[in-house]
Each structure stands twice: as C-alpha cells, then as structure tokens.
Amino acid sequence: MSDHPFYMDLLVLFSIVIACLSSFIAVDLAERMVRYKRSVFFVLFSSCALGTGMWSMHYISMIAMKHESAASYYIPMLLLSLFVPIAASYVLLLLFNNPRTRSSKATLGFGGLLFSCGLLIMHCSGMMSVRYTAAFEQSAGSILGALVLSLAVPAITASYHPNWTAKRYNMFSAKKLLLILVLTAVLSGTNYIAMAGASYVDTGPYIYMGRTPLLNDSMLGMILACTFLLVVAVVLGLMYKDRKQVLFTAQFNEQRYTALFEFSPDMVVCIDPVRKKVISANPSLRQTTGYGQEELSDYKSILFSTGDEQALKAAVKRAAQGQSGKLEIIVKTKSGARLICSTTVFPLVNDKENYVYIIAEDITALAEQQQELLIAKNAAESAARMKSEFLATMSHEIRTPLNGIIGINQLLAEEITAPDHQELLKLQNTSSLALLSVMNDVLDISRLEAENMLLVKAPFKLPALLRECINLFAVAAGHKGLALNLEIAPSIPEQLIGDSARIRQILVNLIGNAVKFTHEGSITVTIEPCSKEGTSLGLLFRVSDTGIGIAPDKLELLFQPFSQVDASHNRKYQGTGLGLAICKKLVELMDGSIWTEKAREGGTDFFFKIPLQLMDTIPRQEYSNEQGVREKREKSEVG
Known part of the structure; x- marks a missing residue:
C-alpha cells in the first residue's frame, strides 16, 4: 500500500532557515570575491560552508518527513550526497573569483547549471541513502518540476553585471536581500518539489545485509546539528577575519592620512563648505602664516586682494560640487609678510559629509x-x-x-x-x-x-625672376661644366604679389652655394604649388645639386649665424657663414619655412616654402614699393 509522508512544520521551517543562511553565505561570499580576488583556500572553505548548508537543509527536510516506516541511512551514499553540493559550490565560486571567467555570461551560466545539477544529484543520492522497511518510489513529474525550478540558478548567475558592485560594500543591501530570498525560494522549492513526489510501498520487514553500519534518525540529527554549528562557526570566522582586515586597512589608511596631513611641508586646511567652518589645519599652515584654526574662516583678512578672495570662494564652491581647481593667490601672514601660493582645491566626498581640502604651496621664492x-x-x-x-x-x-x-x-x-x-x-x-x-x-x-627689415609687397613675374637668378651663375657653372636646370609647374601663375628682391636674395644664396660646392653634374631649381588658402598660394622651391653633400650631423648647423660645416682656418671653401642664416630669417619673415635634406644620389636638396598672393584677387594699381613698406609697417605695429 502506498504511503505518502507528512511533515513536521517546525523542522520544515528550520530547513528553510538553513536554506536562507546558505543563500546568504553564497551571495555575500560571491560579492566579496568579485570585489577582491581571494585565495583558493578561502574559496574552498566558502564552498564547504555553502555545500554543507545545503546538505543540512536537505536532510533536515528528510527528518521532518514522518511516515509509518522506520528509516536508517547508508553512510557511503550519505557522504556522496555531501560531496556533490560542496564540489558544485566550489566550481561556481571559483568562476566568480576569477576576473576572466567572471566577465563571461556563458561561463557563469554554465557554473550555475552545474550547481543546479548538484542540487538534484544531492537530492537523489540523499533519498537513495535512506533504508526504509518500505520500498521508495519517486514520480518523474516531481523530478521534472524540481529541474525546471533549479534552472533559476544559472539564470541568476548569467545575469551578473559589474554594476552590481559599483557601490560600496553593504552586507544587507536591498538588492542582496532580494537575491537571497529568491535563492532561498529556489533551494527550498527544488528540495520540497522533489520530495513531494516521493511515496513508500510496504513490502514487509526490511533486513539489511550489508557490512557498513547504518545511521538512525537520532545520530543523523546530531550530525546535522554539529554541521549547522560548523557552518555558522565558519561563516562567523570568515566574517570576523574579513572585518579585522577591513579595520586594519582603515586604521592604516587613517595613520597614513594623518602622517601626510600633519607632516606635509605644504599648508593644508580642511573646511566644511555647508557650515563654512574650518575642520582642521596642519602645523605647516600655522607655522608659515601664524594664523590659528579659528582665524582661517575670514578670507578677507588673510588674502591681499578682493580678487583673490572671490577666486578662492569660487574654487571652494566648485569643489563642493565635485570639481577640483588650481589657482594662484597672495596670502598675507599675521606678521604682514606677503606669500605667493600655488593652491589646489579639491573635494572629499563620503556617504555622510562633503569636505573641501585646500593645499597651498609657498612659491614666493620661485615667483x-x-x-x-x-x-x-x-x-x-x-x-x-x-x-x-x-x-x-x-x-x-x-x-x-x-x-x-x-x-x-x-x-x-x-x-x-x-x-x-x-x-x-x-x-x-x-x-x-x-x-x-x-x-x-x-x-x-x-x-x-633687430627686426628692422620690412618686406615690400609688389607684383612681379616669377618665371622672369627665376631665369635672372639662373643666368647670374651661367658663366660660373659653364666654367665648371655644370648643367643649370629650371623646372616650373605649369599651374603656377606668371604674375604674383610678394617681395621679389628678398626671394631673389634667397635663391641667389642657395644657387650660389650649389655652384660653389658642386664640381660635376647638375643643379636643378624646381618650383611647384603646395597649398592654396583663399587668396594665398603656397609655393615650394627646391634647389638640388650633385655636389659634395653634407654630413647628417652637420645639417642642424647650416642655418645658424657664423656657422660653417668646416670651421678650420685653412678650409677649402671660404665664407662668413651668414648666407643660410639670412635665408632662414627672410623665409620666416615671409611666414614660410626652410630646411635641407641629403639627396638620394649624392649632393644636397634645399627646400623653402613661402606663401604668395594671387594677382587676380587685388587690383594691380594698389601696389607699389611705398605701399608695400607701409602695409608691412602697419602689420608690425598691430602685431
């Protein structure tokens, strides 16, 4: 005849309390691991506490189940049902303790699924460990219902997000309590749904033939009581150790802060912006300024100017709103001395109060x-x-x-x-x-x-100017057997506006140097457009030669006044060393740039880039030498 058990309400309530305590252990320890990575030993102890708690909950519910048949417990299956939840808890907590696996929702979901499977295996092995005088039967529907409910665990673990621990640690936060209640319902519900499908059929007297001794209800109850006390002791021990570490860290930080505050050579003051009260001031401030803590609230008496007072008040107001600031103020000491201070103002915000710190460094000597x-x-x-x-x-x-x-x-x-x-x-x-x-x-x-040279802007024909510069050196180049080449991009207008005399001076210097230092080969002058902005056309001039070249470490000396690549008195090539320096200053005066590069096939390439004005944009009659000088002078005066 089938026997459906009934339950003792007090023990059922006690098993739910155990489930709630186990859920609290799981959630709290998981949060601690997420915030700070723990040792494997800590994870192992935590999983033992959690697994033992679930095991105790299960067997207390079994003891609460009363029926006419006497019950004993087979020890090997009893130990297996204890090992399974501990192992499942260890895997899940280990995944939460590792930042890499914790960031994967799939991994956490898999860990939660293993935990759910551990719950069901614990139930089955626990029921199989019972030896009744009646035959035990389990309905498939109850197992299926327990399985569906247990899937809430992987759903919860997979939904973990780092924002859950964004705020400071709180043992009894609302989110944590809600999660504990949900897990308690899942653990208890899974257990009791599975047990609801249990039934017993009387098969006559039961004779145990095995060698392993069986445990009766009284002995198992004592073991469960000791296990419960062990779980509570482990949890309290871990919490005490953690609390002790937190207190030690807080004490160390406080000592460090006090040392920084008290022994800092800079002047430090802490104020309450709401009450407009000075909370503390370090000894350096009192020694440097002579003011006591009570006298520091009056900005007007300790600052030299009203502007400094307003600036400091504004910085304190911004800091009270969470914005740091830096300013320079002049402090008047009690003896009347004047101190120039570089001041940093920043907030210190906690859950209860909002303070503003002012750190001032005396930079009078530096100023x-x-x-x-x-x-x-x-x-x-x-x-x-x-x-x-x-x-x-x-x-x-x-x-x-x-x-x-x-x-x-x-x-x-x-x-x-x-x-x-x-x-x-x-x-x-x-x-x-x-x-x-x-x-x-x-x-x-x-x-x-001396900045006394002015540019004369006037219309000129660029191709004619370039040919004049080339022709100046035609005879000298012919004596040395050098070829002089001129390449002008077709897109460059014939007439432009600029200082033709200074452009000629730059080109004559560069071409003259090329002829001087080249003994065979050719010299090529190339001009091409490089940019266009409004009425301004940027031109790139390039003077290339196949001469002796310049060592890379000497390139930076070329444009310095009175500098020579060969500075010896008996050098082969004479000169003042001013030509390229003049070219550089003239190019910069025309808002351009000049540089040199070593040619790939020997020799040297000189480049300079200058902007010239397009002729079509401004009437020609406005330009003359006097007009150009006057325009440059007006520009200089405005600058």
Missing part, C-alpha cells in the same frame, strides 16, 4: 626668481637688439667709404695701363667686392635680428 629671469631676459634681448642696431649702423658706415674705394679703383683702372698696376687694381677690386659682400650680409643679419 621672485621668475621675475628676475624675466628682467634678465628683457635686458638680454635689449642688449642683443642694441648690438644688432650697432652692427647695422657700423656696417652702413663702413659700406659708404668702401663703395668710394671701389669707385676710385675703377677710375684708376681706366687711367693706368701698366700690366703690373692693372693686376694690383684687379686684385684690389676683387678684395673690395668680397668685403662689400661680407658687409652686406652683416647688415642684413643685423637688420633681421
């Missing part, structure tokens, strides 16, 4: 040094400007008599016919022209450094 450096810089610039103006004046004064000497020399050359005298006059003329070239370079570089 005074900066002021002295600024004065020294201005004096040095003034001296350099005076030097350049002096050189420009002296160069001009020297050029006047030098031009007279050259003129007299030419007159004498027309009058004197003696070959020896003619040779001397020719040598004198060559030397005078060389000296005049040097003085012209010195005058140009001096005027550029």
Whole structure:
C-alpha cells in the first residue's frame, strides 16, 4: 500500500532557515570575491560552508518527513550526497573569483547549471541513502518540476553585471536581500518539489545485509546539528577575519592620512563648505602664516586682494560640487609678510559629509626668481637688439667709404695701363667686392635680428625672376661644366604679389652655394604649388645639386649665424657663414619655412616654402614699393 509522508512544520521551517543562511553565505561570499580576488583556500572553505548548508537543509527536510516506516541511512551514499553540493559550490565560486571567467555570461551560466545539477544529484543520492522497511518510489513529474525550478540558478548567475558592485560594500543591501530570498525560494522549492513526489510501498520487514553500519534518525540529527554549528562557526570566522582586515586597512589608511596631513611641508586646511567652518589645519599652515584654526574662516583678512578672495570662494564652491581647481593667490601672514601660493582645491566626498581640502604651496621664492629671469631676459634681448642696431649702423658706415674705394679703383683702372698696376687694381677690386659682400650680409643679419627689415609687397613675374637668378651663375657653372636646370609647374601663375628682391636674395644664396660646392653634374631649381588658402598660394622651391653633400650631423648647423660645416682656418671653401642664416630669417619673415635634406644620389636638396598672393584677387594699381613698406609697417605695429 502506498504511503505518502507528512511533515513536521517546525523542522520544515528550520530547513528553510538553513536554506536562507546558505543563500546568504553564497551571495555575500560571491560579492566579496568579485570585489577582491581571494585565495583558493578561502574559496574552498566558502564552498564547504555553502555545500554543507545545503546538505543540512536537505536532510533536515528528510527528518521532518514522518511516515509509518522506520528509516536508517547508508553512510557511503550519505557522504556522496555531501560531496556533490560542496564540489558544485566550489566550481561556481571559483568562476566568480576569477576576473576572466567572471566577465563571461556563458561561463557563469554554465557554473550555475552545474550547481543546479548538484542540487538534484544531492537530492537523489540523499533519498537513495535512506533504508526504509518500505520500498521508495519517486514520480518523474516531481523530478521534472524540481529541474525546471533549479534552472533559476544559472539564470541568476548569467545575469551578473559589474554594476552590481559599483557601490560600496553593504552586507544587507536591498538588492542582496532580494537575491537571497529568491535563492532561498529556489533551494527550498527544488528540495520540497522533489520530495513531494516521493511515496513508500510496504513490502514487509526490511533486513539489511550489508557490512557498513547504518545511521538512525537520532545520530543523523546530531550530525546535522554539529554541521549547522560548523557552518555558522565558519561563516562567523570568515566574517570576523574579513572585518579585522577591513579595520586594519582603515586604521592604516587613517595613520597614513594623518602622517601626510600633519607632516606635509605644504599648508593644508580642511573646511566644511555647508557650515563654512574650518575642520582642521596642519602645523605647516600655522607655522608659515601664524594664523590659528579659528582665524582661517575670514578670507578677507588673510588674502591681499578682493580678487583673490572671490577666486578662492569660487574654487571652494566648485569643489563642493565635485570639481577640483588650481589657482594662484597672495596670502598675507599675521606678521604682514606677503606669500605667493600655488593652491589646489579639491573635494572629499563620503556617504555622510562633503569636505573641501585646500593645499597651498609657498612659491614666493620661485615667483621672485621668475621675475628676475624675466628682467634678465628683457635686458638680454635689449642688449642683443642694441648690438644688432650697432652692427647695422657700423656696417652702413663702413659700406659708404668702401663703395668710394671701389669707385676710385675703377677710375684708376681706366687711367693706368701698366700690366703690373692693372693686376694690383684687379686684385684690389676683387678684395673690395668680397668685403662689400661680407658687409652686406652683416647688415642684413643685423637688420633681421633687430627686426628692422620690412618686406615690400609688389607684383612681379616669377618665371622672369627665376631665369635672372639662373643666368647670374651661367658663366660660373659653364666654367665648371655644370648643367643649370629650371623646372616650373605649369599651374603656377606668371604674375604674383610678394617681395621679389628678398626671394631673389634667397635663391641667389642657395644657387650660389650649389655652384660653389658642386664640381660635376647638375643643379636643378624646381618650383611647384603646395597649398592654396583663399587668396594665398603656397609655393615650394627646391634647389638640388650633385655636389659634395653634407654630413647628417652637420645639417642642424647650416642655418645658424657664423656657422660653417668646416670651421678650420685653412678650409677649402671660404665664407662668413651668414648666407643660410639670412635665408632662414627672410623665409620666416615671409611666414614660410626652410630646411635641407641629403639627396638620394649624392649632393644636397634645399627646400623653402613661402606663401604668395594671387594677382587676380587685388587690383594691380594698389601696389607699389611705398605701399608695400607701409602695409608691412602697419602689420608690425598691430602685431
């Protein structure tokens, strides 16, 4: 005859309490593992506590099930039913403890599925461990119902999101309590749905023939009671250890903060922006300013200007809203001294209160040094400007008599016919022209450094200008057997607006250097457009030669005044070293850039890029030399 058991309400309630406690252990320990990765030993102990709790819940519910048949328990199956939930709990908690597996919803869902399977295996093995005087039968519908309900566990684990632990740890948060109640319902429901399908058929007296001793209800009850106490002890021990670690960390952080606050050489003050009260001030502030904590609330008395007072109040207000700030203020000490302070204002927000910290560093000495450096810089610039103006004046004064000497020399050359005298006059003329070239370079570089050179913008024909520059060196290049090539992009307009004299000076310098340092091969001048913005056309000039080239480590010296690649007194190629420096300053004066590169097949490539104005955009009659000078002067005055 089939026997359907009934339950003792008190023990059923006790089993649900055990399930609730186990759920609390699972959720709380999982959260701790998510926040801070734990050791394998911690995970093992946690899984033992959780698995033993579920096992206790199951067997308490079995003891609560009363029927007419006497029950004993087969120990090997009893131990198997204990091992399975511990192993399932260990796998699930291990997945939560690893950041890599925790980030995968599929992995967590699989862990939850293993946990659900462990619950069902625990139930089946637990029921199989019972030895009744009646035959045990289990309906398939109850097992299927328990299986469906247990699938809530993988659904919960797979739905984990890092935002769940975004806030600070709270042992009894609303979300955690809700999750504990859901898991309690799942664990208890799975267990009791499965047990609801259990029935017993009386088959007569039961005779146990095995060698392994059986446990009766009383002995199992004692084991369950001890197990429950063990679970509670483990949980309390873990929580105590964790709490102790938290308290130690908090105490260490407090000591560290106190040390930073008290022994910082900077001035630190903590204020409450709501009550407008100074909470604390470090000794450095009191020693530096002489003010006590009560005197620091009055900004007006400790700051030099109203502007500083308003700026500091605004920074404190922003910090109270969560925005850090940095400013420079002037503090007046109690003795009347003036301190320039670099001040940082930032918030410190916790759950209960909102404080603002002000950290001020005394930079008075640094500010005074900066002021002295600024004065020294201005004096040095003034001296350099005076030097350049002096050189420009002296160069001009020297050029006047030098031009007279050259003129007299030419007159004498027309009058004197003696070959020896003619040779001397020719040598004198060559030397005078060389000296005049040097003085012209010195005058140009001096005027550029003194910022006295103005550009003259006027219309000019670029192709004609380029051919003039090439023709100047045709004879010298012919004597050396060099080919002079000119390549102009077809898209470049014939007439443009700019300072043709300065462009000619740059090209003459670059082509002259190319002829000087090239003994065979060719020299090529290439011009092509590189940009166009409104009425401005950017042109790229390239002067390439097949000469001796320049070592890569010497390239940076090329555009420095008075610098030579070969600085020895007996060098083969003579010169002042001013030509390329003048080119660089002229190009920069025209808002351009100049650079050099080593050619792939030997020699050197010089590039410069300058903007020129298109002729079609502005009427031609507006441009003359005087107009260009005046326009540049007005631009300089505005700048």
